[in-house]
Amino acid sequence: MIELTRQYGRYGYRRIAALLRDAGWHVNDKRVERPWRREGLNVPMKHPKKGRLWLNDGSCVRLRPEHRNHVWSCDLVHCRTDDGKAFRTLNIIDEYSRECLAIRVDRKLNPGNVIDALNDLFILHGAPSFIRSDNGPEFVAQAVQDWIKAVGAKTACIEPGSPWENGYCESFNARFRDEFLNVEIFQSLREARILIEEWRKHDNTKRPHSVLGHRPPAPETIVQMDRRPVMH
Structure with missing residues (x-):
């Protein structure tokens, strides 16, 4: 976990947990969060999200994607x-x-x-x-x-x-x-x-x-779930 944090210093514990699972560790987010906080690896909080642009008729200007290449x-x-x-x-x-x-x-x-x-x-x-x-x-x-x-x-x-x-x-x-x-x-x-x-x-x-869902957009390989080692 610390090695991944050194490599990807701006990632939070959920993203680090996803990388650990991809590497073969059988571990959930909570199990990573406890040592993460103990080691002081917290990432600064994000800025508040901005609102959308609303028109006078109450509609929102937004073209939402529905499929690839849309x-x-x-x-x-x-x-x-x-x-x-x-x-x-x-x-x-x-x-x-x-x-x-x-x-x-x-x-x-x-x-x-x-x-x-x-x-x-x-x-x-x-x-x-x-x-x-x-x-x-x-x-x-x-x-x-x-x-x-x-x-x-x-x-x-x-x-x-x-x-x-x-x-x-x-x-x-x-x-x-x-x-x-x-x-x-x-x-x-x-x-x-x-x-x-x-x-x-x-x-x-x-x-x-x-x-x-903490997956990459275009993963190169598919991880075999039943072959992952258990984290002790």
Whole structure:
């Protein structure tokens, strides 16, 4: 448990318990919680959740995903290499499965980069029904809008100043920054690309997601439940 905490310092005891079970230990959350608290491994409390945007007629602005490839979310995150130079990441997730489909890393990202990243994903997964994003120039550029329409998808831009409408991607971005960007030093852009891709694969295949019952969005293997050792 302590070794996992050293490796994933921002995980809580429930997520650590899920990793222990995946490693073969027959242990529930409560059994991990007691030594967790005794060792002082508590993670700081999260900030209160924000409310949704409600219209005058009482309806909520929200397009809810119903299946894979129904709604994808795109957003940009800013960071810096150790020499102080800025770089950006284009994060694209499937809102239904919570899988991070791609993270494009570059010093600058323009509408052409957005089209290239989406085109690669369309080849692998097919076109989604909707692509949700904020109103940044990289996403609302006419070239991007026309290209998305041409491939048979629709855009779902959020209301200006309402990031909670893109809540799935905002939640991913917060986890990306808290668990990874804030604890890594990138010596170069190439190193950032390699480490970020490794983290993306870990998030998809190994990291327990509470909303998915502490299972990863795209696990690589299926653990045989009846072969797990008992924790003494």
